[in-house]
Amino acid sequence: MSDLAIKTKKGLQWSAIERILTQGMQLGITLLLGRLLGPIAFGLIGMLAVFIAIANVFVDSGFTSALIRKTDRTNNDLVTAFYYNIAISSLCYLVLYCSAPYIADFYQQAELKSLLRVLGLTVLINAFILIPRMQLTVAMDFKTQAKISVISVLVSGVTATMLAINGYGVWALVVQTLLNACCNLLLFTLFFPWLPRGKITKTSFTYLFGFGSKLLLSGLLDVIYNNLYQIIIGKKFSPAVVGQFTQANQLASVPAATLTGIIQRVTYPMFSQLQDDPMKMENAYRLTLKIAAVVIFPLIIGLGLIAQPLLTLLLGAQWQVAASLLSVLCFGYMLYPIHAINLNLLQVTGRSDLFLKLEVLKKIIGVAVLLVTIPFGVFIMCLGLSVVSYLALFLNTYYTGKITQLSQWQQCKDLFPIWLAVILCAALAYSAGVYSQAVPWLQLLINVTVALLSYAFYLLFMQKPLLLQLRTFLRS
Incomplete structure (x- = not known):
């Protein structure tokens, strides 16, 4: 090695x-x-x-x-x-x-x-x-x-x-x-x-x-x-409503930021040292995208899945609004580590000008969505925030496709099957626990158990090559 x-x-x-x-x-x-x-x-x-x-x-x-x-x-x-x-x-x-x-x-x-x-x-x-x-x-x-x-x-x-x-x-x-x-x-x-x-x-x-x-x-x-x-x-x-949003946003962003930080702090210096070998850097970039998705997507969506029973048990009834907002925000935050990897590649290749252009474009879209959603209340505003995250992914992969040999289609093709599997597993787990909402700990147990089992089944039968790559890297 x-x-x-x-x-x-x-x-x-x-x-x-x-x-x-x-x-x-x-x-x-x-x-x-x-x-x-x-x-x-x-x-x-x-x-x-x-x-x-x-x-x-x-x-x-x-x-x-x-x-x-x-x-x-x-x-x-x-x-x-x-x-x-x-x-x-x-x-x-x-x-x-x-x-x-x-x-x-x-x-x-x-x-x-x-x-x-x-x-x-x-x-x-x-x-x-x-x-x-x-x-x-x-x-x-x-x-x-x-x-x-x-x-x-x-x-x-x-x-x-x-x-x-x-x-x-x-x-x-x-x-x-x-x-x-x-x-x-x-x-x-x-x-x-x-x-x-x-x-x-x-x-x-x-x-x-x-x-x-x-x-x-x-x-x-x-x-x-x-x-x-x-x-x-x-x-x-009121400050209380700000507090509900702040808590929900923090609970969603902490795991996303944690996982983003892990990947970003390692991949940025790694990509920097590979910048003179575009082929190796692109292979490392693609593998990083897939490994990040297979680990991070289920963790963030899983948090959104159990938000209601979890916050009821931990914080009490006064934070129920935050639980609803958290579920919506997690749908968008699951992509944040992927954004970080995309943008690391732009910085390493010296395209900070492109980085800035991309950020301006995404913020214009984001502000437009925000202005449209304000009259409908905080919940719809959070839904709009998640939608913007998906639009940002489309733009990020478009520009990274311009500076590498990896097309936008190839990047999305690597990510989409994992994303779809995670969403389906979460939907199955939610359906299994929907009749236990009156007993938060039981709902939490059912949600987690069904989600883990269904996602493990998907990984073993549909993502075995990727798991082998990850195991080889960790053991070597």
Whole structure:
């Protein structure tokens, strides 16, 4: 096995461990806090999410992706990116601090002023972590990142739970986010001490900004669009409704983001090292698509299948609206890891211009769908969000087909049988448990059992070659 294959395998293993452990713990803590705090607290934080996310996009500005892609990166490149991150994060926090009163007035929620000013400190803290995290990612050292993430989530989660129990309300969520960032910074300093050695150069900045600026614009579009629903729901409805949507969206996005992160963090540096051999890169891309689909599709759709009994058991009747929204959102989120693989290929081939063009086009379509669905309420808005995900897949595969020998038809042909099997298995499982809705634990048991058995049957009889490929890779 080649050195790249060994590094990829180890990277995939530890990336999976890190993402699954941290996101699993985070999901469990979120569910516990949801039961303790209720929808309003999550709604208030959800109203601020877009502003923190936009600031973080500016701080990174696509420099991380540019550094990973640059195989001959120098200390000057790292130093230039580091001081840029610090300067922009300071500016972003100043903007957040000054705009906090106006944001509170926009939502007509006075408490948001102080919440944003404290929560915004995470933007400053995260800026110091970007370069060390990038270096570990290039080295595919996800073992160290796993240790850092697990400890940070555990410390911040336990602290937030204790604060919630003692009546601190929404501030428990603020402290959780802030403490997680502080723990990350401390642990990166201990496990991977790095000091800037070099100087800021115009050459480094020109390359980093030239490549990263297009990713910055596409990232801004993506963040604003992804949080547009919370902005509109927050303005049009109550914080409780925002909380229901935020919880549903988070429960759907956490497993999707976890699995996307595992694949994306490994495949981006892997594709980058294969960029000089288009045939190998295309074969790796196609195999990655199929393996991702066969693993991720059933997990995300399975979550949507059991949303109603699961949330009833874990969170209580106050979160029933979130359960309905979660089922719809999972239908769209199942494709997110596939989107990430598509877009990784565009970045690796240097087509950040095409990446930006694609993001603009998808956001125009998404906003149009959003405007059409707003009058019909939150449920139809979520349905529209899922529809946009499928339109995005069509566009992504079209453009990746333009820069490779893999046509859009070939990519969809690889994915469609797996997608159809997952949907049919979920429909069968739902039908089997429909008469047990009065007993949530029984419905949950029936849904899971039927879904697992039917999907296992499909894999053994219809996807055996793919399973053998996966087994060979894991054992070799």
